[in-house]
Amino acid sequence: MNHEVPAIPITVAVLFHSGFGHTARQAEAVRRGVERVAGASVLFLTSDEAQGRLDDLKLVDAIIFGAPTYMGSVSGRFKTFMDSTSKPYATGAWKDKIAAGFTNSGSKSGDKLATLTQFAIFAAQHRMHWVNLGLPSGNNSTYGSDHDLNRLGFWLGAAAQSNNDQGPDFAPPESDLLTAEYLGERVARVTQQFVRGRLPAVEGLLPDILESTS
Numbered sequence: 001m002n003h004e005v006p007a008i009p010i011t012v013a014v015l016f017h018s019g020f021g022h023t024a025r026q027a028e029a030v031r032r033g034v035e036r037v038a039g040a041s042v043l044f045l046t047s048d049e050a051q052g053r054l055d056d057l058k059l060v061d062a063i064i065f066g067a068p069t070y071m072g073s074v075s076g077r078f079k080t081f082m083d084s085t086s087k088p089y090a091t092g093a094w095k096d097k098i099a100a101g102f103t104n105s106g107s108k109s110g111d112k113l114a115t116l117t118q119f120a121i122f123a124a125q126h127r128m129h130w131v132n133l134g135l136p137s138g139n140n141s142t143y144g145s146d147h148d149l150n151r152l153g154f155w156l157g158a159a160a161q162s163n164n165d166q167g168p169d170f171a172p173p174e175s176d177l178l179t180a181e182y183l184g185e186r187v188a189r190v191t192q193q194f195v196r197g198r199l200p201a202v203e204g205l206l207p208d209i210l211e212s213t214s
């Protein structure tokens, strides 16, 4: 029996800020990952645009948050967006949506974990379900390299690093963009599984699955 998740239509918002274009490259990679999944479409918004699109965000199934790490936290412009969401917070408009996050910074660590943690707490305050990166850490052995997926070794979300003297045409490197793509695809697949679980129309599938595993 085929256990592939059927192509359930879902919308995933990729919602990000980028001051100089590096995190925007990462956001585009997340978008490509989502779009690889049949049935998934993307609402691609900067955090400035998103402040005027809160009604549209009510309708999406998942939101992937992205920002550069500035001074050990999300950028100020992204925080302005966060603080503009008190209405969906109060009404529970994002409750039970899927959430995930990504960040990029100049240093290999750069305190990116603080930014990913900030996204996860923000999602929890909105009563969303956090999805982690789902990759083992790369580049942590004698046969590892900077070409590995998750070369920076984060689990909470996707991390990227852009050398401070390189523009967004050159940074972040391909491995970080592929890591971001992986996150986008993972979130889309998890979202489909979650949405499928709430669909009364597919209840009939359950006995088949139980039979084949018993």
Ligand SMILES: Cc1cc2nc3c(=O)[nH]c(=O)nc-3n(C[C@H](O)[C@H](O)[C@H](O)COP(=O)(O)O)c2cc1C
Pocket (backbone or CB within 6 Å): 017, 018, 019, 020, 021, 022, 023, 024, 068, 069, 070, 071, 072, 073, 104, 105, 106, 107, 108, 109, 110, 111, 162, 164
């Ligand atoms: C105000 C400011 C604060 C920054 N703080 C950090 C930091 O805490 N850690 C770090 O590794 N890089 C830091 N950087 C470097 C940026 O994270 C890096 O240049 C990143 O690629 C910028 O992404 P963007 O082009 O999407 O804005 C900072 C840059 C700026 C402008």
